[in-house]
Amino acid sequence: MNPTNEYSLFIDGDWVASDGDARIAVINPATGEKIASVADATDADIDRAVDAAAAAFPAWSRRTAVERADFLLRLNTLIQRDRERLARLLTQEVGKPIREARGEIDFAIALIRFAAENARRVEGDIVPGSRPGEKILIEKLPHGVIAGISAWNFPAALLARKVAPAIAAGNTIVLKPHELTPITSLEIARLVAEAGIPAGVVNIVSGGIPAGQRLVANPAVKLVTMTGSTAAGKKIMAAAAPTLKEVRLELGGKAPFIVLADADLEVAASAAVEARFLNAGQVCTCNERTYVHEAVHDRFLELVSEKMRAIKVGDPLQEDTSMGPKISAAELEKVERIVEKALQQGARARIGGGRLTGGEYAQGHFYGPTLLTDVTHEMDIVRGEVFGPVMSVLKVRDFDEALRLANDSSYGLSAYLFTKDLGVLMRTATELNFGEIYVNRSLGEAPQGFHHGYGDSGLGGEDGKYGLEAYVRTKTIYLNA
Numbered sequence: 001m002n003p004t005n006e007y008s009l010f011i012d013g014d015w016v017a018s019d020g021d022a023r024i025a026v027i028n029p030a031t032g033e034k035i036a037s038v039a040d041a042t043d044a045d046i047d048r049a050v051d052a053a054a055a056a057f058p059a060w061s062r063r064t065a066v067e068r069a070d071f072l073l074r075l076n077t078l079i080q081r082d083r084e085r086l087a088r089l090l091t092q093e094v095g096k097p098i099r100e101a102r103g104e105i106d107f108a109i110a111l112i113r114f115a116a117e118n119a120r121r122v123e124g125d126i127v128p129g130s131r132p133g134e135k136i137l138i139e140k141l142p143h144g145v146i147a148g149i150s151a152w153n154f155p156a157a158l159l160a161r162k163v164a165p166a167i168a169a170g171n172t173i174v175l176k177p178h179e180l181t182p183i184t185s186l187e188i189a190r191l192v193a194e195a196g197i198p199a200g201v202v203n204i205v206s207g208g209i210p211a212g213q214r215l216v217a218n219p220a221v222k223l224v225t226m227t228g229s230t231a232a233g234k235k236i237m238a239a240a241a242p243t244l245k246e247v248r249l250e251l252g253g254k255a256p257f258i259v260l261a262d263a264d265l266e267v268a269a270s271a272a273v274e275a276r277f278l279n280a281g282q283v284c285t286c287n288e289r290t291y292v293h294e295a296v297h298d299r300f301l302e303l304v305s306e307k308m309r310a311i312k313v314g315d316p317l318q319e320d321t322s323m324g325p326k327i328s329a330a331e332l333e334k335v336e337r338i339v340e341k342a343l344q345q346g347a348r349a350r351i352g353g354g355r356l357t358g359g360e361y362a363q364g365h366f367y368g369p370t371l372l373t374d375v376t377h378e379m380d381i382v383r384g385e386v387f388g389p390v391m392s393v394l395k396v397r398d399f400d401e402a403l404r405l406a407n408d409s410s411y412g413l414s415a416y417l418f419t420k421d422l423g424v425l426m427r428t429a430t431e432l433n434f435g436e437i438y439v440n441r442s443l444g445e446a447p448q449g450f451h452h453g454y455g456d457s458g459l460g461g462e463d464g465k466y467g468l469e470a471y472v473r474t475k476t477i478y479l480n481a
């Protein structure tokens with residue numbers, strides 16, 4: 001970044017000007033101010049980045065796993081050193097409260113650390129051969145050049161989640177952050193260079209959908225890992241078909257949040273509010289539909305209302321702010337439309353129900369924390385992802401009804417369940433069709449877990465040992481003397 005906040009592209013270990021003139025303005029969603037401008041990478045820029053990654057691959061993949069891990073640990077030391085600066089940038093480009101931004105940087109550090117610690121645990125097999133003396137080696141080897149394409153809601157964590165395991169396993173990568181939130185990623189690129197990670201191993205290019213499309217189409221890219229909307233994920237999968245690339249897609253969610261009669265209501269209500277309003281409701285694992293047993297429904301609403309009234313919406317750089325704006329005017333309008341439709345269909349707004357205007361909200365995309373009651377399963381709000389600060393509460397008779405409604409969704413990323421009933425808990429593994437289930441706790445994945453969704457929520461999965469395995473392919477060698 002230079003003093004005017006004009007960013008170029010990070011390719012082959014260097015900052016290079018784009019081949020074209022187009023720029024993308026980065027806007028602070030809390031204030032409407034332009035905070036930076038980044039290059040809008042052209043096809044030629046993308047190809048140049050992929051060429052650099054391809055050229056860096058042979059030497060990088062021949063390094064030992066420990067050497068690669070050491071580079072990641074050096075990068076982590078620098079991210080830790082710059083934690084506060086990066087967190088403030090995150091807040092300015094995403095609009096998330098500063099305390100959440102620090103949490104995201106810490107999560108990015110944890111993901112990089114996990115990848116570094118596990119670089120030397122990429123293990124194959126030796127199995128007996130079919131001929132006398134033969135051994136069959138099944139080896140796990142890096143793919144080559146990886147394309148990473150990320151969403152705007154967690155730019156730093158998504159970068160870490162893709163870049164760290166990719167390069168730990170011996171691949172090289174070209175990462176394209178979302179066009180709305182490229183700055184933190186480009187600042188981390190600066191630290192990639194400072195950490196001495198060899199040129200071309202990590203390339204970070206800003207750009208919009210066309211830049212992403214070129215990355216997917218480039219024949220030298222062997223695997224595409226994308227986090228974003230289901231609609232874009234499906235297009236990427238189709239676009240990857242002509243060159244038969246492997247595709248990993250981490251897409252949208254519609255998490256059910258089930259509260260049964262025996263739940264600790266205090267814990268459940270706190271978790272429901274946190275899992276709905278974190279990052280202004282813009283988390284793929286957010287509580288998108290809250291199913292509450294009829295016996296505790298009214299008490300639960302009282303507890304949730306009390307906790308929601310304590311949410312302080314405002315300038316996300318202030319320490320005591322607990323919720324910032326939506327990312328953009330388009331996203332704000334989308335939430336408005338969804339809530340209006342729900343109200344028309346019979347839901348009631350017990351709290352909120354509209355955007356916040358005037359005063360400190362005048363220039364930003366603020367939507368008030370909203371609690372909708374009397375929501376029924378037939379309403380549109382229960383089907384598509386809201387991705388905003390709107391909690392929809394549905395009353396259920398028992399676990400069987402909750403289970404049936406929860407599973408009646410095209411998405412299958414996360415689910416929440418609050419109960420002490422062992423019999424019910426035992427049924428979740430086989431009957432609740434989601435890739436990630438939080439039992440008696442709020443959201444937040446662990447680096448050693450496995451974050452993945454079923455159905456419209458994606459393909460593949462990230463984190464932990466299974467996430468690392470995504471970045472290697474298998475080679476079988478029939479070894480004879």
Ligand code: NAD
Pocket residue numbers: 149150151152153154176177178179207208209211212213216226227228229230232233235236250251252253283284285385387413451453457458
């Ligand atoms: P988006 O789909 O608009 O964009 C995601 C990325 O894909 C961006 O970098 C964009 O430029 C790129 N892109 C879009 N269309 C493309 C195409 N045709 N070809 C190539 N690249 C293309 O998503 P978003 O609005 O940034 O993110 C919000 C969505 O992401 C939500 O649905 C959310 O649930 C999901 N998400 C999922 C996870 C997860 O781990 N499952 C995590 C975070 C966000």
